[in-house]
Amino acid sequence: MDWQLLSLSFVTVFLAEIGDKSQLAAIALSGSSRSPQAVFLGTVTALVLASFVGVIIGEGVAAFLPAKLLKAGAAIGFALLALGILMNPED
Amino acid sequence: MRCLNWVRLPPCKSQRKVRYTSLEFSPPKPVTVSEPLPNNPDGVDSSSIDTPKRGKSFWATCTSTFLTILLAEMGDKTQLATLLITAESHRPWIVFAGAATALIATSLIGVALGWWLARRVSPKVMDLAAAAMLMTVAVLLLWDIVGM
Numbered sequence A: 001m002d003w004q005l006l007s008l009s010f011v012t013v014f015l016a017e018i019g020d021k022s023q024l025a026a027i028a029l030s031g032s033s034r035s036p037q038a039v040f041l042g043t044v045t046a047l048v049l050a051s052f053v054g055v056i057i058g059e060g061v062a063a064f065l066p067a068k069l070l071k072a073g074a075a076i077g078f079a080l081l082a083l084g085i086l087m088n089p090e091d
Numbered sequence B: 001m002r003c004l005n006w007v008r009l010p011p012c013k014s015q016r017k018v019r020y021t022s023l024e025f026s027p028p029k030p031v032t033v034s035e036p037l038p039n040n041p042d043g044v045d046s047s048s049i050d051t052p053k054r055g056k057s058f059w060a061t062c063t064s065t066f067l068t069i070l071l072a073e074m075g076d077k078t079q080l081a082t083l084l085i086t087a088e089s090h091r092p093w094i095v096f097a098g099a100a101t102a103l104i105a106t107s108l109i110g111v112a113l114g115w116w117l118a119r120r121v122s123p124k125v126m127d128l129a130a131a132a133m134l135m136t137v138a139v140l141l142l143w144d145i146v147g148m
Helices: A003-017 A021-032 A036-058 A067-086 B011-016 B058-073 B077-089 B092-120 B123-147
Strands: none
Touching: A003 B077, A003 B092, A021 A036, A021 A067, A021 B058, A021 B092, A021 B123, A036 B058, A036 B077, A036 B092, A067 B058, A067 B123, B077 B092, B092 B123
16 A cells, blocks of 8 residues: 555645535535435435546546536535525525 | 525525525415415415426526536646646646645635625625626626637
8 A cells, every 4th residue: 555645645635625615505504404414325426426537537538628607507506506596585 | 494404595594584495394284374375285385386487496506506616627737737747757647636625625615705705794685696607707707708
């Protein structure tokens, strides 16, 4: 087991993600949702899958990722989630 | 009320208005409730009926969170970092193990922070703050697209 490589990737990813967009989204979504467990499960699955894809591409599997299109989709999704919270008639 | 045991729901939310997810059992119906509404055959008190947003079930919340965060992270710097470390080391599983552990840790911190905030801030303020944060995330993503 290459502990140096393991800790390198852990520290790199940890520092890159602390205070990043997805963590901000996780704070907002779990704070306004009834089920933080669901938010945690969704966040972890998405992030682990995204890093898995990164690892696979890094190993040389050719893949085309329209990152701009994906990010635009995510931006619309987050804006819709925000509007959903604001337009909630109760409270 | 039976609920998931591994994370307890924020007390202020359950006190403010009792809501039941699909994973919880409905409480016994109070006998005093006169008659069920026509579109409410179970006779459950209408205050516990799910509203479009808060009433989102466990899996609806999970799926919307999953999809938005997956789209946001694809091609993002974290993914590029794992990609580059793997390309250099050719040890994909060790890199994946390190990255996955880090991501589980950061999401746990994020979700715990949101849960902690929700118990201390009024629901209205929390909702406004959450909406503002999600809008910020949307703007940051658009900013990324412009800078690409």
